[in-house]
Amino acid sequence: MPDSPRGPGPGTMAAGPGAIPKGRWIGQRMPRAEDPYLLAGRGSFVGDYEPPGTAHLALARSDVASAMIEGIDTSAAAALPGVTAVITAADLREIAPLRGVLLRPEFVSTDMPILAAGRVRHVGEPIAAVVAESAYVAEDAAELIEVSYRELPGVTSIQQALAPSASAVHDAAPGNVLVDVTPLSTPGLDEVFASAPHVVEASVSTGRLSAAPLEGRACVASFDQRTGQVQLLTSTQVPHTVRTAVATSLCMDEHQVRVISPDVGGGFGQKCVVAREEVLAAAVARLLRRTVKWVEDRREGLTSGFQAREQSYRLRGAFDAEGRVLGLDADIRCDVGAYSCYPVTCGVEVLMAANELPGPYRVRSYRARSRGVATNKTPIAPYRGVSRPQAVLAMERLMDEAGRVTGLGAAEIRDRNLIDASEFPYRNVMGACYDLGTYRESLARCAELLGYSSWPGVQALAREERQLLGLGLACFVEPTAYGTASFGKRKMTIVPGYERATVRMDPSGSVIVMAGTHSHGQGHATTYAQIVADALGIDPGRVRLRQGDTELVPHGWGTFASRSIVAGGGAIARASADLAGQLRRIAAHMIEAAPGDVELAGGRAHVRGDPATSVPIEELARTAHHAAHLLPDGLGRGLEATASFDPEGTFSNATHGAIVEVFRDTGAVRLLRYVVVEDCGIMINPMIVDGQVAGGVTQGIGAALFEELRFDESGQPQSGSFADYLVPTAADLPEIEIHHLSTPTPRTSTGAKGMGEGGTIGAPAAVLNAVNDALSQIGATIERIPIRPGDVVAAIAAAAGRNVPTASSHRPSASGRDGSPPADKRRRP
Amino acid sequence: MKPAPFTYHRAHSAEEAMSLLAGLGDDAKLIAGGQSLVAMMKELHPDEMIVEVYLPAPQPNAAISEFARRHGDLAIVAVAAAVGRDGGICRDARLVLGGVAGTVRRASDAEATLPGSGLGAGAITAAAEAAAEAAGPPSDLHGSAGDRRHLIRVLTARALREATANA
Numbered sequence: 001m002p003d004s005p006r007g008p009g010p011g012t013m014a015a016g017p018g019a020i021p022k023g024r025w026i027g028q029r030m031p032r033a034e035d036p037y038l039l040a041g042r043g044s045f046v047g048d049y050e051p052p053g054t055a056h057l058a059l060a061r062s063d064v065a066s067a068m069i070e071g072i073d074t075s076a077a078a079a080l081p082g083v084t085a086v087i088t089a090a091d092l093r094e095i096a097p098l099r100g101v102l103l104r105p106e107f108v109s110t111d112m113p114i115l116a117a118g119r120v121r122h123v124g125e126p127i128a129a130v131v132a133e134s135a136y137v138a139e140d141a142a143e144l145i146e147v148s149y150r151e152l153p154g155v156t157s158i159q160q161a162l163a164p165s166a167s168a169v170h171d172a173a174p175g176n177v178l179v180d181v182t183p184l185s186t187p188g189l190d191e192v193f194a195s196a197p198h199v200v201e202a203s204v205s206t207g208r209l210s211a212a213p214l215e216g217r218a219c220v221a222s223f224d225q226r227t228g229q230v231q232l233l234t235s236t237q238v239p240h241t242v243r244t245a246v247a248t249s250l251c252m253d254e255h256q257v258r259v260i261s262p263d264v265g266g267g268f269g270q271k272c273v274v275a276r277e278e279v280l281a282a283a284v285a286r287l288l289r290r291t292v293k294w295v296e297d298r299r300e301g302l303t304s305g306f307q308a309r310e311q312s313y314r315l316r317g318a319f320d321a322e323g324r325v326l327g328l329d330a331d332i333r334c335d336v337g338a339y340s341c342y343p344v345t346c347g348v349e350v351l352m353a354a355n356e357l358p359g360p361y362r363v364r365s366y367r368a369r370s371r372g373v374a375t376n377k378t379p380i381a382p383y384r385g386v387s388r389p390q391a392v393l394a395m396e397r398l399m400d401e402a403g404r405v406t407g408l409g410a411a412e413i414r415d416r417n418l419i420d421a422s423e424f425p426y427r428n429v430m431g432a433c434y435d436l437g438t439y440r441e442s443l444a445r446c447a448e449l450l451g452y453s454s455w456p457g458v459q460a461l462a463r464e465e466r467q468l469l470g471l472g473l474a475c476f477v478e479p480t481a482y483g484t485a486s487f488g489k490r491k492m493t494i495v496p497g498y499e500r501a502t503v504r505m506d507p508s509g510s511v512i513v514m515a516g517t518h519s520h521g522q523g524h525a526t527t528y529a530q531i532v533a534d535a536l537g538i539d540p541g542r543v544r545l546r547q548g549d550t551e552l553v554p555h556g557w558g559t560f561a562s563r564s565i566v567a568g569g570g571a572i573a574r575a576s577a578d579l580a581g582q583l584r585r586i587a588a589h590m591i592e593a594a595p596g597d598v599e600l601a602g603g604r605a606h607v608r609g610d611p612a613t614s615v616p617i618e619e620l621a622r623t624a625h626h627a628a629h630l631l632p633d634g635l636g637r638g639l640e641a642t643a644s645f646d647p648e649g650t651f652s653n654a655t656h657g658a659i660v661e662v663f664r665d666t667g668a669v670r671l672l673r674y675v676v677v678e679d680c681g682i683m684i685n686p687m688i689v690d691g692q693v694a695g696g697v698t699q700g701i702g703a704a705l706f707e708e709l710r711f712d713e714s715g716q717p718q719s720g721s722f723a724d725y726l727v728p729t730a731a732d733l734p735e736i737e738i739h740h741l742s743t744p745t746p747r748t749s750t751g752a753k754g755m756g757e758g759g760t761i762g763a764p765a766a767v768l769n770a771v772n773d774a775l776s777q778i779g780a781t782i783e784r785i786p787i788r789p790g791d792v793v794a795a796i797a798a799a800a801g802r803n804v805p806t807a808s809s810h811r812p813s814a815s816g817r818d819g820s821p822p823a824d825k826r827r828r829p
Numbered sequence: 830m831k832p833a834p835f836t837y838h839r840a841h842s843a844e845e846a847m848s849l850l851a852g853l854g855d856d857a858k859l860i861a862g863g864q865s866l867v868a869m870m871k872e873l874h875p876d877e878m879i880v881e882v883y884l885p886a887p888q889p890n891a892a893i894s895e896f897a898r899r900h901g902d903l904a905i906v907a908v909a910a911a912v913g914r915d916g917g918i919c920r921d922a923r924l925v926l927g928g929v930a931g932t933v934r935r936a937s938d939a940e941a942t943l944p945g946s947g948l949g950a951g952a953i954t955a956a957a958e959a960a961a962e963a964a965g966p967p968s969d970l971h972g973s974a975g976d977r978r979h980l981i982r983v984l985t986a987r988a989l990r991e992a993t994a995n996a
Binding site: 665666667668706710718719723724726728729731732788789790793 | 896898899900901902903970971972973975976979980983984987
């Protein structure tokens with residue numbers, strides 16, 4: 001493969017809004033400020049809060065997937081000693097359901113009731129709440145609630161739901177299609193396919209997953225007798241969005257609701273939407289004028305918590321004789337479950353899948369139909385990467401097929417179609433404008449690290465030893481940190497995107513940052529401090545982060561969609577720059593210099609070129625607060641700045657590569673190597689970036705090989721514990737080899753791009769492609785994840801029946817980037 | 830709960846355990862190691878200690894082969910094999926399957942195919958086939974009955990080959 005042109009190298013100055021130079025702290029692998037308390041068990045999670053007098057809430061949930069509720073007998077539960085109240089939908093008539101809305105004609109709005117009223121649509125749907133003096137009594141009482149059902153026919157798969165005779169999950173959507181979008185249909189696409197030298201197809205489907213955060217969902221809701229305010233402690237990624245939802249459902253002004261989210265033990269998207277239980281806890285606290293606490297158990301989490309990712313793709317790609325993609329045609333279906341989540345709606349996977357499928361490739365003509373299909377299963381919500389892991393899986397399967405059909409091999413076909421560094425900023429077929437990246441370079445590097453050029457020999461040698469080895473590649477672009485302009489295109493009634501932050505220096509010279517983002521494992525207390533420290537010339541240890549309290553921090557959208565370091569970090573950088581200006585002006589006054597000549601570094605303000613003329617920043621802070629009479633009007637009298645940032649969106653990129661061994665007797669797959677070459681611009685803290693990549697890859701490998709929420713034919717969830725929902729452990733993973741390229745984006749003040757989801761996005765495709773490369777030696781193919789051993793055995797048996805082994809997907813072409821494939825490989829499928 | 834003191838039999842072979850269980854009927858309780866032992870250890874009271882952990886040494890002519898999705902999980906299918914040989918000829922063979930029923934099962938049909946054979950590839954394949962044929966494994970999340978039958982075939986052959994090599 002030819003060398004790729006290099007993007008701007010690391011160290012290049014970023015030139016974004018409020019640009020701050022790469023300074024002393026940004027870029028350091030600083031230990032996380034959060035770790036001393038989190039790792040020592042001194043964190044403070046919702047479950048740790050139990051004010052005196054707290055009552056405990058437990059839920060009676062639907063046992064059946066689809067039924068009318070004929071009656072709810074709560075008498076036995078209410079009679080149990082210790083039970084305070086039993087609450088059903090009849091007690092919550094004034095509480096509005098959660099209603100996620102997309103203002104587009106292809107979307108059917110549906111309500112998600114807080115407690116089921118009349119009809120249940122999935123197993124695990126909340127029907128009644130028990131409030132009791134202990135959690136044990138509450139659980140026992142919930143089991144005593146007798147619900148009489150009149151069962152209705154249900155649908156538990158996309159195929160069933162789309163069948164002409166299927167029963168409707170919602171009367172408003174008789175065909176069970178809640179979203180049906182064709183965001184683009186390039187005119188003339190059919191002609192492109194009709195005349196293309198190569199037409200390649202790929203189909204793939206993916207199992208239903210749970211984000212399964214270590215900390216499950218939990219709420220402590222209370223009612224302030226003095227002010228009438230409802231206070232909700234909840235394990236969420238989006239405190240302000242929860243406040244909006246609770247205030248809306250309870251018909252209160254937002255100031256009458258305070259949402260606090262303390263330490264959060266992971267969310268991965270499951271907690272970036274609002275759960276029924278959060279609204280319920282607030283409503284019950286107000287109704288009973290009591291503090292109530294609900295902490296889900298793992299079974300509730302795996303069966304009733306939001307799920308994700310059950311999708312299927314059918315792709316066709318038209319390629320020219322040289323392997324360049326001419327057109328892409330996709331049919332996408334997402335099983336969205338029984339309800340639409342608030343506020344992003346059940347369209348979240350559907351829209352993203354269709355909008356982002358072209359990825360890092362130069363696709364000029366495109367058509368995609370994407371549907372969200374309701375089923376009688378638990379509703380879906382975003383999960384790290386949302387539709388990208390599946391869309392990339394489909395695209396990368398297509399690329400492997402194209403590499404095989406054209407004879408170019410997996411690396412060359414990708415290299416010919418990846419957007420080149422010279423083409424940035426690149427506006428893709430969907431209108432997304434990619435900033436900068438190293439699409440081809442990351443591929444070249446990953447291929448090199450994996451020994452791609454010598455792979456056919458290695459593979460053949462292993463096969464002589466009856467070892468089936470495979471190498472898989474996955475290239476992708478990761479759109480991150482969407483601002484309001486991008487989110488607005490989805491046509492939600494609630495449009496997130498901007499972020500606002502306050503940076504305040506106290507009289508001792510320490511800084512408190514108040515941010516509307518909400519770190520739940522991302523280490524913002526560390527990375528934000530690095531940004532502030534560089535702007536103010538102080539030690540990051542002097543910076544503390546406050547977050548997760550709607551009374552305290554500016555209105556913000558929380559932490560999801562890889563947005564925080566760009567949006568939150570951008571607002572903080574701007575506010576810090578403002579505060580740095582205030583400090584410089586105060587220093588200029590005190591040391592009698594021009595403000596423009598004052599530099600902040602090493603904890604002191606000094607005149608540029610004259611380090612001897614300086615004043616400690618602590619002294620500036622003290623003066624600004626305690627001796628403001630010494631300063632002219634307009635200086636000091638507090639030290640604080642607030643700023644907002646509404647990003648354009650940044651685009652990280654990566655190539656993932658995996659080498660696997662497939663055991664043909666048992667169908668097992670063993671990962672031998674896993675390589676990531678990624679580019680997220682300037683890394684504020686490379687150690688945290690590595691952690692995000694490793695965690696993401698682990699979840700992606702889980703999706704590829706292990707994890708799946710299964711349901712039986714009647715819609716009963718089968719994966720209610722970690723014995724049945726298989727999350728990979730360290731023993732199942734190879735070392736994840738992480739390599740960084742660094743192309744600073746001009747769109748952010750630090751040059752950083754969002755990167756929190758990338759690991760998850762690339763792994764399923766890299767693993768499936770590797771498995772299929774191994775299986776290609778004996779003519780077998782897998783088109784579904786998770787790759788279960790039984791499926792591998794069956795695929796091998798089917799191939800043995802056909803007995804037609806095909807070529808490996810990696811046959812590096814003798815020709816270069818601009819050469820034609822050998823004539824005997826140029827054929828139409 | 831930690832059970833009160835009681836008398837118990839310590840079976841020295843699966844055969845002996847089976848016959849004891851058969852003799853004692855529905856009231857029989859089985860104490861096993863592994864996972865059940867771990868659960869009991871968690872119930873130890875502060876003034877109690879474990880005085881003996883008894884793990885019979887595997888016979889040299891025995892082998893165990895198992896398959897799980899993740900490292901360290903309970904096996905989806907496990908096969909234990911022991912073979913006795915006189916010279917090159919199989920004198921007796923024992924095969925026990927796990928993960929194929931509510932309890933471990935002797936694969937008697939498969940065992941019966943082996944005595945008198947040379948324990949060569951053909952004999953082992955036939956025994957593995959017989960074990961798979963006779964088993965009626967369940968289907969669950971981790972594998973269908975068909976998947977398990979396939980694993981019985983693969984793992985029986987593997988365990989027999991290893992046991993034969995050790996014998």
